[in-house]
Amino acid sequence: MPAMRVRQAIATAIADEMRTDPTVIVFGEDIAAAEGPFKTTEGLLEEFGPVRVRDTPISEMAFTGAAVGAATMGMKPVIEIMFIEFLGVALDQLVTEGAKMRYLSNGQLSVPMVVRASVGGGLGFGGQHSQTLENWVAATPGLKVLAPSDAQSAYSLLRAAIQDPDPVMFLESRVTYAERGEVDTNLKMEIGKARVVKPGKDLTIVALGQMTNVARQAAATSGIDIEIIDLCTIVPWDKKTVLESVKKTGRLVVVEEQPESGGWGSEVVAAVVAELFADLKTVPIRITCPNVPVPYNGGLEARFLPNPVEVNYQIDQLMATGKAPQPWWTREGF
């Protein structure tokens, strides 16, 4: 199995789909000649040429909508929104137009497109270039929302996303782009199916994107036998895998890279409470970012993001008291 960086796994997944399906086309800002600001489209222009691989002007609304239109007429566009924040200027075309096409055509139209976007903090890009913003897209019926966490899931999930007949939002943790991992190109991953990345029996962590790595690091130094679930799909999320795990462990900790308000973890906690109330040994908790913008300063940005030390602190407190520990900002009086 080849080891590749996450960014290469993404480029490889797109290339493999383009080889098998001539309707797959790719566009975005500086993704062709420059091979992407994060080199996630390396080699595509060279292999597939300028008809299928295109640079766009700085016009996210136009090219997102163009992807919707092309998708309705038999193409499979894979477009890149460089930083998820730039989706703000194109949101209408994705959530109000694209995601409604099947419904408002009474099932006659399909919109098989993928919107890839880099997300997340940790690199010092400041308040307008560091958010994850899953909740901008998670509340739109008709959209599927995916988030890989490593090279294998980036490869396999992106192939699944491109093959899918519905619009898919594909959220890539920017800090993981340079990380290497083994990739089995024959391994299929399904939309809506989570991965148990570490088995354990005492407590279940559900994480997403770069928080999966944080969970792994926390588990590696924890005295508790932790099971880690990489959710992979936010919409429609894999209730079955999560419920099975929590039924076994009796404890749930969600680790989210998001301000506390409105995060996807609330959905997970609500479902677990509703369905497994009697099986829970402790209250389910969420470990999130505080409700503030992402600070630029390196020390503050590191505090802002959930980290292994805080995850283990929360877990240890939970195990010791059975109660939900306070988040660090409440403990410190902010």
Add this chain to the structure above:
Amino acid sequence: MSKGLERRKAILSDPVAQFERAVEIREFENQINALFASGTIRGTTHLCLGQEALVIGMASVLRTDDPVSATYRSHGIALALGITPESAMGEIMGKAIGCCGGLGGSMHLCDIELGLLPTSAIIGGGMPIAAGAALAFQIQGNDRVAVALFGDGATNIGAFHETLNLAAIWKLPVVFICDNNVYAEYSRINLTTPIEDLHIRAESYAMPHFALDGMDIDAVREGVQSAVDRARSGGGPTLIEAKTYRFAGHSRADQALYRPEGELDSWKSRDPLLLLEERVKKSGKMTESEIAEMKVRIAKEIEATVALCQAAPEPTTKTMFENIWSRKVSQ
């Protein structure tokens, strides 16, 4: 008077101070580049090397109560408007002395006293804001003018077109200044835009428009002044296209290998610093040796700024919970 206001006043009409400010910006940007290259500063940065005449020319004809909305390519415009080097560099280093307390970074400089609105890292993001500021001035009946500074690439985003149209029909006192530095990231403007002269886009909004030589401070001053005068006197908005060139790559990591051979050199023969130097020499305002001394002095000052900012304290954790809402609400 604050140091920033003094610095602003200095460049209003004195060609020597204008030249010195350009040397300061050049020196500042070179230091920032080195600090990023050495890993001392994290994140990303967008230098304005080669575009000094535009920002200083603009700042020298605006009043401090004329707000400017600009972009992530923010260092030059901020220094031109008068922000102190330690306030800007402190911010870029994420220090508490920075103009945003170290929470904003290179792309988000701000100084309300000097008219610098928080710079936006979203293409086109500042344009409607400038129009809105101008709307306030129009309703309030004062003679303030708002200015939006943005790149050539921004003329392809919806906000540009919507804002031009809105400003035109409402006759808002706003000046739109497009800094056409030929590139948007790694794409030459001709690859993404079917016209060469971007200012003609204002024609379809029945808005006055023209191009000017952005390397020549006198051309900038004259052009911006005419648009500001029109706006101040109730004549409505103007779109100005300043023809400049980005001497460095788009951002920190970019070596700009996509540029045609010779293009950079041909623009460098009209380096705004050379033109500003000639200007003070010709008028007899500075001698060769005075210029050399001044350059050494400014280089030393910026080195001292680097040292000062490196030694400055980090922001406290508390600061990231401030300025979210008008008052603290416990969450």
